[in-house]
Amino acid sequence: EVQLVQSGAEVKRPGEFLRISCKGSEYSFATYWIAWVRQMSGKGLEFMGIIYPGDSDTRYSPSFQGQVTISADKSSNTAYLQWRSLEASDTAMYFCARLSAFAGPVVGNFDSWGQGTLVTVSS
């Protein structure tokens, strides 16, 4: 069974650096796109960006371009989402999700999801 396991909840101060992770297992991690999705408290899902671990091809939503960095390490089957300088408005739940298309273009559906990582930014 495909599994995506995310790192634990984080509590940070504004201006701090943060990197959260998403580790895939039971499938060929390098050959499936991994997306990051934000969900603020009581709100909807927002697509942030997506990465192909095989060659680190990355696409961002304009809303998040320049605000976060998405990366992946195919040797450890792990994708990352990082902030150089957190803001209070980054407080949210963050999900990673696998795109269904095998070794193909960035088209498909999100067929497996991580359990979510809650990020709280407060002074």
Place this chain on the structure above:
Amino acid sequence: HSALTQPASVSGSSGQSITISCTGTSSDVGDNKYVSWYQQHPGKAPKLMIYDVSSRPSGVSNRFSGSKSGNTASLTISGLQAEDEADYFCCSFTSGNSPYVFGTGTTVTVL
């Protein structure tokens, strides 16, 4: 890319059918077959319920069905059950400057 438009809430009695709409544009919903629907219970991760407009993943009840007409996709839940109470989000691949966009989300209540 603006979020796809869904009704904020839909309700129905147990056993009834309900339909949730998801309205986009010719650059997303109207442009391709990669429209999907996700169910999310409180405090849980989303779960894929419908993919490629109308296909059901293995294990998803056949009470869930999807369709599309023009720029609007729809999710129908027939024989509504208490366990169907959840938030539902549509999602579409886009030909715009972001590869994917989600809908605004719909809360389903079983009366």
